[in-house]
Amino acid sequence: MDYEEDLNAPVWDELGAKDEPAIAELGERFNSLSNKDQIQDTNNELPEAAKTVAEGAQAWNSTNQEKKENLLKKLAPEEDPLLDIQTTVKESNIDSPVKAKEEPLFSGSTYIAFPELSDVSAQGDETNEAPSSGSHRSSTKPQVLFNSARIRRRPLSSHALDRNATTEAKISDPLGEIKKQEEFVDESLEEQQVPESAGSAKGTSILQQVNEPLFKLSPRKPSGVKDNEETLESDVSGVTKKDEEESKLIEFNIEVKDPVKVGELTSMHVEYTVESRSEVFEGSYAKVIRRYSDFRWLYRQLQNNHWGSIIPPPPEKQTVGRFKQDFIENRRCQMERMLRRIAGKASLQSDPDFLLFLKSEQFASDAKKREHITGSGASNDSNDLSEIYISEIQLLGAEDAATVLKNGGLDAESQKRFMNISFSSPPKYVEVDDFFVEQRQNIDLLEEKLSQLDKSLVSVDCQRNELASVTEEFARTIDSLATLEVTKKSSDLLTNFAQTHRRIKESLERTSLQEALTLGITLDEYLRLLSSLKAVFNQRAKLGQYLAIVEGDMTRKQSSLERLQKNSGQSSLDKLSTNKNEYLVLKRRFEIIKKSWQDVGNRIKVEISSFDAEKVKDFRNSMEIFLESAIEGQKEAIELWETFYQNNL
Template identity: 30%
Template sequence: MFTITVGDPQKVGDPISAHIVYTVTTKTNHPAFKKDSFSVLRRYSDFLWLYETLVSNNPGIIVPPVPEKVALGRFEGSFVESRRLALNKCIQKIANHAKLANDLDFIFFLESDTFSLDIKHRRAESSTGGFLASLGSSISGSKFHETDEWFDKKKTYLDTLEAQLRSLVKAIEAVAKQRTEVITATQEFADTIAALAASDLSKHLSESMKVLAQVETQAKELHDSQARDDLVLLTGTVDEYIRLITSVRLAFQSRTKTYHNMKLTESERLRVRNANEKIIRQHTVDRQSMVPLQREIEQVELKAQEARTKFEEVTRLCKAEVDRFERERINDFKISLERFLDGMLRRQNEIIDSWDGYQKLLLKSTDLNNEAPTAA
């Protein structure tokens, strides 16, 4: 139904207000859109607005997260590309979610040509300070006592999983550091051999050195390419799921918010019922006067029932969303590891082929020297 890409990052604005804008291109047959193909420009803060809005609109849903804000290095080429990839994956996952793909604010984000102006108006009208801030304040009142053992187990599991993923990030960073050292050493070795080949050596030895320098330069380029894959395929996936764990916790917190709302409506129901029953007991109330009292009781009863139904619905939704999170986590890590290993094997084979070719060249050169006639 959707084909969405986030691409073509461009730096715009003066040095003080400079930022990166991305072209978000959408192709869809979704009936809610006016066109089947269109493109819009969006900056990082727009993606962040979308994330917070979808979290607010969809309690219990694990909304795919955007990458974190950074203060330094946000215009460096490697960072811009890694952020673009993360934003692209985020938008694609939202589009693949049955409920989020139909959210009116998601449609608005993809389609609006006056997005920046409309967002300014929305923010000016809002006095809540954003959903994530309001969520924190809304659950800081009465203490929430978990009655469902499933949630306690999942919270412990998420803490353990996050710790394991952060340890994996450190391990990948250590490997990346070692690979950087190998890249630097390989380049220095290639440069030294190339300089030696250009010195006053025999033609045979000079040619051999020149080819060796080329082999080492190719190895350096392959190591460099592998280092980028370490970041894009492995670190990118691990970082995404560390952020997703935060989104899972937000979904759980939205359930807590609906629980407190349910308790508030239940308290209001009891208050209204007790107050009206007291009026009826203490005073003589005719049938006509009882109608508004009965209507008020029915309204608070209905509101309390709706709040309870909402809590139960969000509870079921959280459990279903965690199951989906687990399936996608296994699949995403499997795909990332397969791509990583395929790339590593391909590059290792290329290095082996280069060394094999160099060895054959040396053997051939040695045979030709042995066959050369000696002077009489």
């Protein structure tokens, strides 16, 4: 029963004691008050107190009914309150936007209105009870109290009306698409079988699946590559980029381990064991001994064999502290990553010099033979990884290269001629493609940012190591206090306190080592990769310089040939024939160098696109490991302090 709506309901104190016995006489008397008709019959039989209660209930009911009727008259008057205003306007003959009494004032606001007062009074007469809340708000027909239509100063044209209709037809719920995307779809919890043709990782171990990145990145095209340039790589190697991506890579498992110091004093160096497992070897296994200079030779040799390709670089040279254990371990890890990166590229893993490095038992003599055949000059290695050497044998062929090398190289004749005429330098190459200029600037900017990040990481590592040493010193101080043994309890407390600090110090050292092996190695590797990337730009610039030199020689030889043809005497026939042969040789060189220059440019564009994708993936993985290590270090410190607090305090 709703006691707020039904005012004739009996009233009693609900806060009374629950254990009080009920009074039968009062219960019967108050139950008889629930009906108005019964109140009149029982007035003579009730005592004076009950009569007073009944009369008060009737007075409250009548007063409340009058208040409700007055409220309904104010909210829903039977007469229109704007009738007087409308009559005044009509008498003054002024057009007014006010509508007639029968029309609503504003349209578009339809709601359930209060019923008329006559309906309420009729209901009250039938039931002799206060109407319920539902009776006040129920009505057989919704009433429109307002009409939002208004008069426009300028009527709309037919074109505007059609446009509004079209706009309204196109209007849709803006959140519809989002709701559709976020709609829950019941999916099966069973593992779906992926067909092998769809690229399923058949035979992949659980460890390899765990090490895979969380996100798959689609390769991004460089800004200078057009959409229709899908076969840039075919200009260099005759194989399209799509074919190379679809080609199956040969699986290599390479390990660099067991560093050993060899020699004494000035001849002392470190040798590493390189173990390789692949189907290309006899018995699918190869084990050789290599030193650091051999890795440098491999880098220069691959750089000579694959112009325009970014060759994974070896670690840089260092003379001070190169026999420290930490430095040797760091260098071993970097050289292992170098070999694995080379083995992960289809264009490099089948290189004969790479296979020679992995399996040759007499590497010193075999390396000299390969260097002589290719003319790479790999033994004359500089510390700067961005410096390059263009082999004339690789560029022009063995026959023409022999003629050029007798004269000191392609740029030797130009330098000799310019020095004889004047003190000016040979012509310099000016890049004509804006893509390479922009990319070179981006490389310089990226190198600056990575160098700053590397310095910051080194600073953080130094501060963490300093904090670890201070923590160890503080723990020793606490131990000295514990040895005083003022009380047994205080001595145990101080001992456990010092032990907690030592464990925190060990956690700091592990975190520092983890950062050095993940983010630190990645930063160092990409700083060296940027040097290798600069090398491919230098290769294009060097070929462009050779192209300008040969073009200048060819132009001068052509003008000389034209002069001899004008003065075609019997004595000048031999000179004419000689100059013509020289001109044809220069023209052939020019065409070969120009093609190589164009091929290297196309190859660089493909390599930059792959480099950008690999860069994002590697740094993302390193940052994930870095953050996980930091979180685990903080959790370990919190757990140590909580354990100390629970056990001792």
